[in-house]
Amino acid sequence: MLNVQIPSFQYKSKVILEDVAFEVHPGEHVALMGESGSGKSTLLKIIYGFLHVEDGSIFWGDRQALGPNFNLVPGEPYMKYLSQDFDLMPFTTVEENIGQYLSVFERETHQERIAELLALIELEAYAKTKVKNLSGGQQQRVALARVLAQEPEILLLDEPFGHIDNFKRNSLRRNLFAHLKKKGITVLTASHDPSDVLPFAERTLILEKGRIIANQKTKKLYRNPPNYYTASLFGEVNELPIKLLKSYSQIDKSVLVYPDEFKVSTTSGLKVEVTHSFFKGSHYLNEGQVEDGPMLYFNTPKKLKVGDTVFLNVSLGTINRRLQGGQKTNP
Numbered sequence: 633m634l635n636v637q638i639p640s641f642q643y644k645s646k647v648i649l650e651d652v653a654f655e656v657h658p659g660e661h662v663a664l665m666g667e668s669g670s671g672k673s674t675l676l677k678i679i680y681g682f683l684h685v686e687d688g689s690i691f692w693g694d695r696q697a698l699g700p701n702f703n704l705v706p707g708e709p710y711m712k713y714l715s716q717d718f719d720l721m722p723f724t725t726v727e728e729n730i731g732q733y734l735s736v737f738e739r740e741t742h743q744e745r746i747a748e749l750l751a752l753i754e755l756e757a758y759a760k761t762k763v764k765n766l767s768g769g770q771q772q773r774v775a776l777a778r779v780l781a782q783e784p785e786i787l788l789l790d791e792p793f794g795h796i797d798n799f800k801r802n803s804l805r806r807n808l809f810a811h812l813k814k815k816g817i818t819v820l821t822a823s824h825d826p827s828d829v830l831p832f833a834e835r836t837l838i839l840e841k842g843r844i845i846a847n848q849k850t851k852k853l854y855r856n857p858p859n860y861y862t863a864s865l866f867g868e869v870n871e872l873p874i875k876l877l878k879s880y881s882q883i884d885k886s887v888l889v890y891p892d893e894f895k896v897s898t899t900s901g902l903k904v905e906v907t908h909s910f911f912k913g914s915h916y917l918n919e920g921q922v923e924d925g926p927m928l929y930f931n932t933p934k935k936l937k938v939g940d941t942v943f944l945n946v947s948l949g950t951i952n953r954r955l956q957g958g959q960k961t962n963p
C-alpha cells in the first residue's frame with residue numbers, strides 16, 4: 633500500500649500542500665483532480681522524490697521513499713513518474729527510446745516487448761523515426777511507453793493525455809488503463825479531464841488549494857459531490873436553491889443538479905426563459921433564466937428557441953440524495 637503523509641509543503645514561504653494524507657492500495661487506480669494550481673503536480677513530485685518534505689513520509693509497504701536529500705538520482709526503482717515535460721532522447725529512434733528501458737536480462741524478448749508497447753501507443757509506423765521528428769502528442773506517447781517498459785509497481789501520471797488530440801486520446805486511454813489493470817500496476821493519475829477519471833479510476837481525490845477535500849469511490853463522488861467545486865470538476869453543474877421548487881418552499885438550502893438531471897416540461901415545473909442553446913453533439917446544453925432567480929443549465933435532445941419558456945423538474949430522489957449526502961471525505 634502507498635501511504636502518503638504530508639502535513640505541510642511550502643515553496644519558499646508559500647504553503648502549497650497542507651494536511652495531505654491518503655493511501656492507495658496495490659493494483660488500485662486513483663485519480664487526483666483539482667483546478668490548475670491546486671497542487672497536483674507538486675504532490676506527485678513529492679511522492680516520486682523530486683521534492684523534499686521537511687516533515688512527512690511516503691511509504692510503499694514497508695519501504696520508505698526518501699526524496700532528493702537522500703537519493704543522488706531522484707526516484708525509487710519501483711515507482712515511475714510521467715511528468716508533463718517528457719524527458720526523451722531526441723536523436724534516437726522511437727524503438728531505441730523504448731528499448732533502452734527494457735531489462736538487459738531479457739534480451740531475447742526485447743523485440744516482442746517493443747512491438748507490444750508500440751501497439752499500445754499506436755505508433756508502430758514510427759518505430760524507426762527519430763523522436764525529434766515527432767509531434768508533441770506523439771512524443772508524449774513515446775514517454776508513456778518508456779515508463780511502461782520499466783514495469784513499475786506504482787505509476788504516477790501527470791496529465792498523461794494533455795498533448796494528445798481527441799482522435800487518439802480515447803483509444804489510448806482505454807489501451808493504457810486496460811494494460812495497467814492487467815499488469816496489476818498501482819496508478820495515481822492527476823488530471824483535469826473527467827473523461828480520464830470517470831470510466832477508469834476506482835477512487836478519486838479532490839485537491840482544493842493544497843488540501844484534500846474529498847476522497848471517495850469515483851461513482852459515489854460523482855453522484856453525491858460534497859460541494860460545487862467538486863461537481864464542477866466533472867463538468868457543468870447548477871447550484872439550485874430548492875425553495876424555488878414548490879414542494880421544498882420551506883427549505884433554505886441549495887442542491888447541486890447536473891444539466892442532464894433536469895426533466896424539461898412544457899406545462900409544469902420551475903419556469904425558465906431560454907437564453908442560449910449550445911450544440912454539444914449528442915444533445916443541446918441550454919441556458920435558462922429563472923425570473924428573479926439564477927441562470928440554470930439543462931440538457932435537451934433538440935435545440936430550444938431563445939426566448940421560449942420551458943419548465944424544469946428534478947426528481948425527488950435526486951434532491952433527497954443531495955440533501956442527505958455528500959459531506960463525507962472517507963471512501
Ligand SMILES: Nc1ncnc2c1ncn2[C@@H]1O[C@H](COP(=O)(O)OP(=O)(O)OP(=O)(O)O)[C@@H](O)[C@H]1O
Nearest residue numbers: 643644648666667668669670671672673674675824
Ligand atoms: N518551482 C516552484 N516554485 C514556486 N512555486 C511553485 C513552483 N512550482 C509550482 N509552484 C506553485 O505551486 C502551486 C501548485 O502548483 P502545481 O503545479 O502543483 O499545480 P497543479 O494543480 O499541478 O496545476 P496544473 O493543473 O496547472 O498543472 C501553484 O501556485 C504554483 O504557482
